[in-house]
Amino acid sequence: MAYDKFNILTSTGVPLPIENVDTDQIIPARFLKATKREAFGDNLFRDWRYNADNTPKQDFVLNNPIYSGKILVGGTNFGSGSSREHAAWAIYDYGFRCVVSSFFADIFKNNAINMGILPVQVSPAFLEKIFLAIEADPTTEFIVSLPEQTITISATGEKESFDINGYKKNNLLNGFDDIDYLQAMKSDIATFAAAKAV
Amino acid sequence: MDICKIIQKTFSMTSKPGTLFDKVWDAHVVRKIEDGPDVFFIDRHFIHEVTSPVAFLGLETRGIKVMFPEHTFATADHNTPTINQHLPVEDPLSANQLKALEQNSAKYGISHWGLGNPKNGIVHVVGPENGITLPGMTIVCGDSHTSTHGAFGAIAFGIGTSEVEMVLSSQCIMQPKPLKMRINVNGVLGKAVTPKDVTLYIISKLTTAGATGYFVEYAGDVFEKMSMEGRMTVCNMSIEMGARGGMIAPDETTFSYINGRELAPKGEAWDKALAYWKTLKTDAGAAFDVEYNFDAADIEPMITYGTNPGMGMGISKSIPKGADLKGGTATYEKSLNYMGFHEEDQMIGKKVDYVFIGSCTNGRIEDFRAFASIVKGRKKADHVTAWVVPGSHIVEQQIKEEGILDILTEAGFLLRQPGCSACLAMNDDKVPAGKYAVSTSNRNFEGRQGPGSRTLLASPLVAAAAAVTGFVTDPRDLM
Numbered sequence: 001m002a003y004d005k006f007n008i009l010t011s012t013g014v015p016l017p018i019e020n021v022d023t024d025q026i027i028p029a030r031f032l033k034a035t036k037r038e039a040f041g042d043n044l045f046r047d048w049r050y051n052a053d054n055t056p057k058q059d060f061v062l063n064n065p066i067y068s069g070k071i072l073v074g075g076t077n078f079g080s081g082s083s084r085e086h087a088a089w090a091i092y093d094y095g096f097r098c099v100v101s102s103f104f105a106d107i108f109k110n111n112a113i114n115m116g117i118l119p120v121q122v123s124p125a126f127l128e129k130i131f132l133a134i135e136a137d138p139t140t141e142f143i144v145s146l147p148e149q150t151i152t153i154s155a156t157g158e159k160e161s162f163d164i165n166g167y168k169k170n171n172l173l174n175g176f177d178d179i180d181y182l183q184a185m186k187s188d189i190a191t192f193a194a195a196k197a198v
Numbered sequence: 199m200d201i202c203k204i205i206q207k208t209f210s211m212t213s214k215p216g217t218l219f220d221k222v223w224d225a226h227v228v229r230k231i232e233d234g235p236d237v238f239f240i241d242r243h244f245i246h247e248v249t250s251p252v253a254f255l256g257l258e259t260r261g262i263k264v265m266f267p268e269h270t271f272a273t274a275d276h277n278t279p280t281i282n283q284h285l286p287v288e289d290p291l292s293a294n295q296l297k298a299l300e301q302n303s304a305k306y307g308i309s310h311w312g313l314g315n316p317k318n319g320i321v322h323v324v325g326p327e328n329g330i331t332l333p334g335m336t337i338v339c340g341d342s343h344t345s346t347h348g349a350f351g352a353i354a355f356g357i358g359t360s361e362v363e364m365v366l367s368s369q370c371i372m373q374p375k376p377l378k379m380r381i382n383v384n385g386v387l388g389k390a391v392t393p394k395d396v397t398l399y400i401i402s403k404l405t406t407a408g409a410t411g412y413f414v415e416y417a418g419d420v421f422e423k424m425s426m427e428g429r430m431t432v433c434n435m436s437i438e439m440g441a442r443g444g445m446i447a448p449d450e451t452t453f454s455y456i457n458g459r460e461l462a463p464k465g466e467a468w469d470k471a472l473a474y475w476k477t478l479k480t481d482a483g484a485a486f487d488v489e490y491n492f493d494a495a496d497i498e499p500m501i502t503y504g505t506n507p508g509m510g511m512g513i514s515k516s517i518p519k520g521a522d523l524k525g526g527t528a529t530y531e532k533s534l535n536y537m538g539f540h541e542e543d544q545m546i547g548k549k550v551d552y553v554f555i556g557s558c559t560n561g562r563i564e565d566f567r568a569f570a571s572i573v574k575g576r577k578k579a580d581h582v583t584a585w586v587v588p589g590s591h592i593v594e595q596q597i598k599e600e601g602i603l604d605i606l607t608e609a610g611f612l613l614r615q616p617g618c619s620a621c622l623a624m625n626d627d628k629v630p631a632g633k634y635a636v637s638t639s640n641r642n643f644e645g646r647q648g649p650g651s652r653t654l655l656a657s658p659l660v661a662a663a664a665a666v667t668g669f670v671t672d673p674r675d676l677m
Contacts (some may be wrong), residue, residue: 019529020406020506024643029622033277033291035251035298045643050630075529077407080440080506081643082622083342084249085358106376106442107342107408111358165374168236178360182368183262185229185237189368192228192239193266 003116006176013071022081041093079108215481235372241335243270247299249340253363254302267307280614310337319590319616329459333448333475343586348445349429355443360419377487383420385494394657396501397435406508410440426455427564438507447479491540502655552635553665557621560638561589572662578610579668636664
């Protein structure tokens, strides 16, 4: 089951300059009760975004109309905590296709790639430049090129490279998926399992 | 060829000393993808109601089956009530998830321990206590605290739902091999210093992201002397410093814990397994990417004051100044504001509204023994709401058989039924906004125990001291 392909994304960014954003903030546990992957975006950052009476918190970035775009820019150690893939689903469902940070938690990073969100890890200095660029002009666009593995601040032309392994890169470029790969090597897996049988 | 021979062969070919982690990892690589992850074989897969339904939906959409249903075990825990489990679950969404788990398990031939089943309980409690978790295995679950099972010398870690679907359909996931970290703690632990304090201490030193990208081996005489319950508490919290998992080399403590458990190997199979398990240790001279050493004598009973598990301190100390810490002060101030605390506040004496003992971190028999040792002969403070939640029915039964229930009842505590409960508050066990909870669970994130809740992570002893005094109290003063 293929997901969206990712090639070059040009978009404005939504800044969330908070460190250690954990997956309980991205989607609180009480919204994990669905049995289908639907409508998680409504509860993205629920308790930062809404008051207890469900009115929007005006000071939260997602409620500020001057910020929009398909790129979420977070502080260091983004996505720590629970392994809930619902966090990646909520980010995707809300409309983001790329998350930029100077450091990602492992499980979140895997979950994001597994559903077609590109995690872009940049240096702390470059992350700061991105935050400053958005602060100076929220309509600043960023160009995320997966083929070149670069992110560029279009206003200044400043650019930085990011890492991704060749296998995952190819998957994202083509909309391929791990499960199809594993299905195609099932006889090898069966042989391995039979030999192993502890 | 059985696994022992594969291991022996690997090591006779390469004279290089290996780590415990390498030995187990390398024995499970089905294929190495160039410039990509390893195709990694999974021995045991646990599922629960929250992170599995969409994976089963994926199988249906693709029209594929579960490859090895006998290697997957289902238990209901995250979303279950902790009272009146004999009644239908009131919340329709929770009930729907529980039903989906039951139906999916039945459809694909997966063993299912639902509500009411005597083996039901928190996935990371029931796996080990039924002998499913064994040394040298690879174990995954759609839950980050799967790292718990590393206490047995297994490679165990949490995965996302896409990966749950991979394991169901192919018994493999795609996983790059993490880097290796060893954490040595040597010396003698002080009075009232429990395994929970050891792990909170380590995390406070390494920070919440200090082990991201690594798999940890815990070594040193503190862990060698620790019970299996304690080792599980430590390995459980590995994820809270960002590590994918943590493991401890199996030894006689491990073997005697496993021996006789219902699904553990028996007879000849036991002898064979034991011979293999004894090879599972890090060779002298094996290299780690990074190594830390701590002195047991530096650890005191711990408590957290902030909104991530790295924000912990010795209970007798005062909250550090933001400027003394690594990382951003803005985030630090946000955290203290949320908690309603200030730099240099003393934690001792702060009022406590709720106490929670339970979870996959501290929901085992030893934790309730510790809790009972303090509450015995005392009374629960009137203004404290306490949730005492065993990790499983087996633990619940032990609590009754050992007379702990009588001590709890006498002190004014109600023993609830097993489940994840207030650790993540998916059920009704929610701490109200603004209230303070001393909790033996694993995460103090904003809103983790209910919207607006304020969590102080601590050991069962510290939780018990708070429960009987109504304030943050040094348990050493009550012992």
